Amino acid sequence: MDDFRDLYQQLILDHNQNPRNFREIPDTDLLLDGHNPLCGDRIKVYIRRGDKRITDISFTGSGCAISKASASIMTTILKGKTFDEAKKIFDNFHRMITTGDANLEEMGKLAVLAGVHQFPARVKCAALAWHTAMSILNDKTHDIVSTET
Amino acid sequence: MIVKDQALDAVMLRNDFPVLSRSRNIPALVYLDSAATTLKPQCVIDAIVRYYSEYGGSVHRGIYQIAERATEEYENARKQIARFIGAKTTESVIFTKGTTESINLVAYAWARHILKPGDEILLTEMEHHSNIVPWQMVAKTTGAHIRYLPLNDDGTLNLEDAHRYFTPQTKLAAVIHQSNVLGTVNPVERIVKMAHDAGALALVDGAQRVPHHSVDVTELGADFYVFSGHKMLGPTGVGVLYGNLEVLDKMEPFHGGGDMIRTVSMLESTWNTLPYKFEAGTPPIAQVIGLGTAVEYLSNIGLDKITAYEEQLTTYALKALRTIPGIEIYGEAPHRGAVISFNAGNVHPHDLSQLLDRDGIAVRAGHHCAQPIMTRLGISATTRASFYLYNTLEEIDLLVESIRKAIDFMGG
Numbered sequence: 001m002d003d004f005r006d007l008y009q010q011l012i013l014d015h016n017q018n019p020r021n022f023r024e025i026p027d028t029d030l031l032l033d034g035h036n037p038l039c040g041d042r043i044k045v046y047i048r049r050g051d052k053r054i055t056d057i058s059f060t061g062s063g064c065a066i067s068k069a070s071a072s073i074m075t076t077i078l079k080g081k082t083f084d085e086a087k088k089i090f091d092n093f094h095r096m097i098t099t100g101d102a103n104l105e106e107m108g109k110l111a112v113l114a115g116v117h118q119f120p121a122r123v124k125c126a127a128l129a130w131h132t133a134m135s136i137l138n139d140k141t142h143d144i145v146s147t148e149t
Numbered sequence: 150m151i152v153k154d155q156a157l158d159a160v161m162l163r164n165d166f167p168v169l170s171r172s173r174n175i176p177a178l179v180y181l182d183s184a185a186t187t188l189k190p191q192c193v194i195d196a197i198v199r200y201y202s203e204y205g206g207s208v209h210r211g212i213y214q215i216a217e218r219a220t221e222e223y224e225n226a227r228k229q230i231a232r233f234i235g236a237k238t239t240e241s242v243i244f245t246k247g248t249t250e251s252i253n254l255v256a257y258a259w260a261r262h263i264l265k266p267g268d269e270i271l272l273t274e275m276e277h278h279s280n281i282v283p284w285q286m287v288a289k290t291t292g293a294h295i296r297y298l299p300l301n302d303d304g305t306l307n308l309e310d311a312h313r314y315f316t317p318q319t320k321l322a323a324v325i326h327q328s329n330v331l332g333t334v335n336p337v338e339r340i341v342k343m344a345h346d347a348g349a350l351a352l353v354d355g356a357q358r359v360p361h362h363s364v365d366v367t368e369l370g371a372d373f374y375v376f377s378g379h380k381m382l383g384p385t386g387v388g389v390l391y392g393n394l395e396v397l398d399k400m401e402p403f404h405g406g407g408d409m410i411r412t413v414s415m416l417e418s419t420w421n422t423l424p425y426k427f428e429a430g431t432p433p434i435a436q437v438i439g440l441g442t443a444v445e446y447l448s449n450i451g452l453d454k455i456t457a458y459e460e461q462l463t464t465y466a467l468k469a470l471r472t473i474p475g476i477e478i479y480g481e482a483p484h485r486g487a488v489i490s491f492n493a494g495n496v497h498p499h500d501l502s503q504l505l506d507r508d509g510i511a512v513r514a515g516h517h518c519a520q521p522i523m524t525r526l527g528i529s530a531t532t533r534a535s536f537y538l539y540n541t542l543e544e545i546d547l548l549v550e551s552i553r554k555a556i557d558f559m560g561g
Contacts, residue, residue: 007503008558017560039499040516040529062529064497065559125499 007119008065009112011073016065021058021075034061034132034145036124041067045132053082059129066113066122071129073109083137090134097126157450157458163539165190165446176509179544184329184357184488184535185513186379189443193382196442200435208434209408209425223434226441227424233444234374235365236391240423243397244437247388248356249279251375252323254390254427255352256283258403264320266292271314271322271349274300274525275333278518280323280354293320300525304331304480308339315347322351326358330517330533331480332463332488334358341371350396356380356388360537361459361486363452366391382447383440387433397423404429455538459487462536462545469549475556479526487536490517494556498532504555510548 025046043061059071096102100117116126124147132145206216245251299307322344344351352373360381366374378387406429411419420426475494498514513533
């Protein structure tokens with residue numbers, strides 16, 4: 001197994017270079033901008049919903065490898081999940097990247113971002129897409145999500 | 150012992166900086182972020198410790214020995230700094246928290262009282278946020294407008310049509326002397342003259358210039374010249390506002406409190422003389438004394454020698470960085486300082502600086518508190534390497550090697 005203390009896992013580099021679901025979803029009104037004013041990163045998250053379930057999720061925009069890989073992995077994990085399942089995964093993910101406390105087996109692919117908690121300046125990069133997606137699920141689509149609020 | 154006509158010996162100077170000489174870090178620290186803040190020489194640290202451990206009294210108050218010594222050292226630092234920047238009198242040298250507070254002082258104590266709706270404040274597209282935001286706040290309360298002198302693609306100011314930007318409504322031109330992003334050195338003498346010809350005052354932000362090049366504020370003639378201590382080997386928490394005495398004299402105070410008054414009654418107060426009118430409350434005594442020591446250290450080496458050495462470093466670094474495939478360097482001004490902003494391949498600046506840190510190399514990533522420049526260049530961030538007297542050519546080689554490694558690692 002990779003050394004999870006390392007920030008740049010192979011899977012992160014792969015998702016950075018070949019981001020999954022890196023596209024618009026043209027006919028949805030569930031979309032929101034996420035902005036990290038400290039580094040100028042801007043992403044947009046799109047969700048298509050069907051019966052309280054995420055039937056499609058994607059993102060566009062630019063950012064560092066950590067924010068891009070985190071967004072990309074997020075889309076692969078949340079697709080098909082119910083809103084409640086998604087929120088639970090977010091809670092576990094958020095705890096992992098802020099405190100390092102996580103059951104890495106249960107985290108699946110997200111475990112590659114476990115090292116982030118040792119780099120406080122990068123926590124916001126990993127969290128940006130997630131906060132944006134959660135704001136959509138919480139019906140806060142009227143705002144731009146900022147890491148600096 | 151420094152022999153005046155010799156070139157600067159950075160390897161020897163590094164022994165004066167405990168962060169460099171005492172660190173046992175592996176890999177060794179390669180500090181390339183002096184535009185953010187500089188490392189401190191032992192003599193500055195000693196001066197601060199000496200104040201707190203030998204004579205830590207307050208200034209301008211106590212009738213006892215340690216307070217008298219504190220006052221003497223504090224005022225001596227003012228003399229050293231006045232000499233360093235060519236100010237004719239110490240009354241024109243006001244201690245602040247730093248460049249940001251110096252600019253805010255002018256914004257509050259001068260601009261807010263003077264500016265009327267329709268008046269104009271002229272800035273440039275190259276300014277640091279500290280020389281934009283205070284003026285936006287002034288504009289909001291006074292109804293004044295802000296205009297921006299534009300930037301050329303090479304990172305110089307476009308002064309071709311500058312006369313059109315100076316109008317009868319222009320009341321202040323506030324310009325950065327040397328860009329903290331592009332390294333560009335601006336022709337501030339010319340801009341100060343244009344401002345004065347238009348009947349406006351001129352403020353020059355020297356935070357990135359004073360540490361690296363000799364400045365003569367009297368010759369320059371700007372009404373306000375501002376800079377920070379911590380970017381020139383001094384402590385954090387202290388900076389300077391140099392001001393034209395006539396202008397300072399007419400200005401209202403900034404902060405009210407102790408030491409800035411002559412008399413206080415229940416109804417009203419009268420103000421102390423310059424520079425004390427603008428130094429309310431107990432000042433940062435240790436920091437001011439530390440800054441005095443920093444200025445003495447720089448003078449002993451010689452600013453000309455420092456400038457020449459930094460030019461050598463910058464020329465070498467520009468050439469070496471340009472050998473990296475896919476590198477883009479922002480700012481090609483012929484007259485520039487020791488600051489280089491760049492992007493390397495498709496590697497985001499935050500990833501690049503994180504990877505450089507693995508090799509012990511400290512650089513800055515982000516928008517460098519100058520978002521209008523980023524907008525003008527159509528980018529969201531850059532990586533910035535900045536040099537000072539303790540950096541070496543070998544460190545630049547390490548930087549270039551580490552950038553190449555990072556590009557490979559991230560897959561181009």
